[in-house]
Amino acid sequence: MAPGIPAAMERPHFIGIGGAGMSGIAKILTQRGAKVAGSDAKESGTAEALRALGATVHIGHAAGHLADDASCVVVSSAIRADNPELVRAAELSIPVVHRSDALASLMGGLRAIAVAGTHGKTTTTSMLAVALSELNLDPSYAIGGDLAGPGTNAAHGEGQIFVAEADESDRSFQKYDPEVAIVLNVELDHHANYASMDEIYESFETFAGKIVPDGTLVIAADQPGAVELTERVRALSSVKVVTYGESETADVRVHKVTPRGLTSEVTVILNGKYLTFTVSVPGRHYAHNAVAALAAGVALGIPAHNLASALGKYTGVKRRLQLKGEAAGVQVIDSYAHHPTEMTADLEAMRGAASDARLLVVFQPHLFSRTQELGAEMGQALALADASVVLDIYPAREDPIPGITSDLIIDAARSAGADVTAVHDKAAVPEAIAGMAKPGDLVLTMGAGDVTDLGPQILDHLSS
Structure with missing residues (x-):
């Protein structure tokens, strides 16, 4: 063997x-x-x-x-x-x-950190992988996206730490036995597998219950679903709970997030001391992801100041507000956001990073079931853009649902006062966006499907 x-x-x-x-x-x-x-x-x-x-x-x-x-x-x-x-x-x-059983078997005998939550898993897992590597701890890691630096989503390391993105969508994250578990947020999603928030909470409770004896749950102190889960876990488990966020009761408190263009400076209060470090992507939610990573590393015994410095070396993940390029004075950025909360967070982050720029969005809905349940909220999120183009639904693994189309999103967006255009032919988007964009604008391709392919094509049309 x-x-x-x-x-x-x-x-x-x-x-x-x-x-x-x-x-x-x-x-x-x-x-x-x-x-x-x-x-x-x-x-x-x-x-x-x-x-x-x-x-x-x-x-x-x-x-x-x-x-x-x-x-x-x-x-x-x-x-x-x-x-x-x-x-x-x-x-x-x-x-x-x-897949989850295969991944669980690879973690055997190692100090596992499992990163869970409805949003932010890939970014937080990536931040940990980069920081631990920077500290020469040579971790193994398995991530749902490619790191911008190493350009890979996984690696076998010779160290004792294994960092893994833990997927709640099909309850497969219940297969892991981490020493440290992170829960970034808890919201209703994956409607084909969960019928209610109660089912979501039960699933996350089971995940938290798999933490090894004397292990740690790192969990958000500000997000309502995470707060509810914290109360449930504390009532049922002896696991050590470490909260993070802007709440005055947080164990690792986010004191200040200062935008610095397409980066942020984050100051936290940990054990009564102030600690400041840089996050290479804009937006408060990415800053909170970094603080979650910091808290998890500290739970493993890594000195906070060393970890904070190493987190500053993180340079992003592909498709998480990834700059694809600039042409004719227009920057094109790619976002994986496909849930209304993610969409709102990324759009607000871009607003904060370049408040004077016009923001143009190309949005591709992902899954018929998600659009059926959350289409109205997606449309409301698009109202944060100056103008949006909405594509047909990317089906991924699903069959169509009668009556469920992108019109659900478009109607909601227009009701919220948004400037939205429906485009059914994806190939027509690059020329349409190039005709709309002016020097100084930001173009955001957004969604979990193949909308990401449009970024380079938009840049080509802008250059011509």
Whole structure:
């Protein structure tokens, strides 16, 4: 058996290996010496990166891609039961392992930090990965996005710390046993899996209950859902709870967030002492993510002043207010925001970073179920922009829902006084935005789907 690899993971086959969560686990296993194979729907830079590490990556899904001697088949909740490789696995009696179980097996024997919450997981996990690496602690990490510096979403480190983004969407975060768990916020989302806030709270309570004895829950002191969860956890558990935020009762108190263009300066009060450091992305919510990372590191015994300095080395995550470029005096920035709270936070951050600029948004709704439940709130968020273009819904893993279209968002946005245009042909967006934009404007491509592809195309049209 290869060192550091569970026996079931020696020859894994990943269905959907190019996905953000799946590819990270595949990378770590490859770096540990496993014989990794898998398939994905289309060619990508991620597929090439995995091949460069030694993995076998097939394009398209077919029964023949699955080797007879595979030790397991790894799937995410997005893989449908009729996938030909999954059907073939059943015929060969090859064990099927959920992505979360695979990730949990990689954390065994290490000091795990699991980062959860409806928003901000990728950023906070990334901040920790960068800071711990800067301190030469050589962590392993698995993140739902690529770090702007190293340009990867996962790595196997020789140190004792494993930092992982913990996904609540399908309850899979309940599989982990962290020493430190972070909960950034608790809101209703993932409507295909959760019918109510009570179900959300129960799921997060179970996650918090998996913290190892003498472990720590780091949780927001300002966000209502997190405050409710804190009360529930304190009533049921002996886990140490550390709160952070602007509340006067917070254990790690955010004293001040000062905008510095596209960065922020953050001052916190920790153990009665003031500590100031820089965050490389604008906006109060990103500053709070950094403070959560600081509190988690301190819970592991890392000196606060060392960690604060190292957090200043974080340079961002792809798609989290990532500057794609500038042309004709117009900056184009990419945002992964797809929930109304995230949209509002990113739009407010951009307003604060460049208060004199016009803000133009290209928004692509993500999932029919999310649009059905939150379309009105998405439209209200777009009222923060000077003008918006709204695309058709990106379906991802979902089938259409009758009557649910982008019009739900557009109607709500117009009711809130927003200047909104519906564009059904994505290919027409770059020219339309280039015609609208003037020197000094900011253009924000926003959404969790393929709207990110439009940034470079908009820049090309602005340059021509």
